[in-house]
Amino acid sequence: MTLPQHLVPSLDGVRPGDPVTVDGDEAHHAVVVRRLRVGEELQLTDGLGRVATGAVTATGKREFTVEVAAVDDLAEPRPRVTVVQALPKGERGELAVEVLTEIGVGRIVPWAAARSVAVWKGERAVKSHAKWQATAREAAKQSRRAWHPEVLPLASTAEVAALIAGADVTVVLHEDATEPLAALALPDDGDIVVVVGPEGGLTDDEVAGFVGVGAVAVRMGIEVLRTSTAGVAAVAALLSRTSRWG
Template sequence: MTRPLFFGSSEAVRAAAPGALFVLDGDEGRHAATVRRLGTGERIDVSDGSGYRIGGVISAVGPGTVEVEVETAGQDPAPQHRLVLVQALAKGGRDEQAVESATELGVDAVVPWHAERSIVRWRGDKAEKGRQKWVSLVGAASKQSRRSFVPEVHAVLDTSGLAAWASTVDRLVVLHEDAESSLADQVSELRAAGALDVPSSTAVVVGPEGGISEAELGKLRAVGAGAARLGPHVLRSSSAGPAALVLLNHLLGRW
């Protein structure tokens, strides 16, 4: 069974060498000591959220604190191929379901997207509040899935902003039911061409409940995006991104 994972400050976690004592306090310490009721002799991991992980055995538990005798410390390797989910805002919490599942499946970053047909809108103060809610969501999902890397959550983008942002990744793939080729076939073509022999980044774009408009697809195609289908069925906004990530994890050798 994998060990429970908690998060600590980068400075403190990276300063903890094998043989040292590390004190987990704050919200994470209270969660470990009070909610999880962990006791002495149990082993846990602590990460800084950027891939640095320490592991050790609990030597003492206090009111809201856990003291750990550090046994191991080091940087977990980052995947060669970086995966990003561009998730359209969607009603009924389907966007949040997608982000949570994507985090558990290993996504490296998430971009909230104000699509033309998005019913949910993050405007004004709601934009940062919405982003912070997703930040909390990916943090909790990372802890649950024992991930030492917490995905970055970008600021919300409209379609023009997304088109400008596209230059930050090697390829932008729009999931679309009318695409001529499948995502699996496109990855196979990239592999045959040697494009996957070097580190790369792929962003998958998922539309809202009403789909992606032709105007939006045209704007994204104009900056080099391609369209791909997953299979014979149309998936919900909550499941399309995670399904694509499962496929990409396998095809790119991340799993």
């Protein structure tokens, strides 16, 4: 069974034999909710590739200490996948973030598409972005990821176009596209971007603008997927053709 994982701000300089104390909400949830006990083995990670494994030596209400037995530095998985996720309505945004994190996406970019039903403005934007970040953090720990995904701030269509221009391969999921997803050539390294539209679909201008800066509009069969599940289906299909899943 895989050891449970906890996120810490930093593991810089940590070596086998060192004690590491975890405090705050992370420790409170582990000790009070999950009932962490002395002697239990677990993982600590900084979310940037470093993982420390060890056993709990002490616990308090809002802290616990681990004696580190081993430290591993893991390379970021390549190719890196970024998903541009148009804002869905309700809780479907958190669902999309959760499954995208579980499958190994490196960056998640919330996007204010023209036909997005949800709107992030002012305080709501701050709270919604924080909720996506928290969802990604918890899903990454559940998935035992050494590299936790970035959840970028809300992007405009122009900012998405700039992101596409800098990627090695970008696919725009579009039900009217003629190019099949499986026909694309993929890099063994570099950056892959997947653009997922909103419930109301992409506009012609959005598709044309993204294709104009290097994206390829693709289809995934005859079914029309929900915006919250289309991204994970596309990423799975892409990763299955790379060395990450090979």
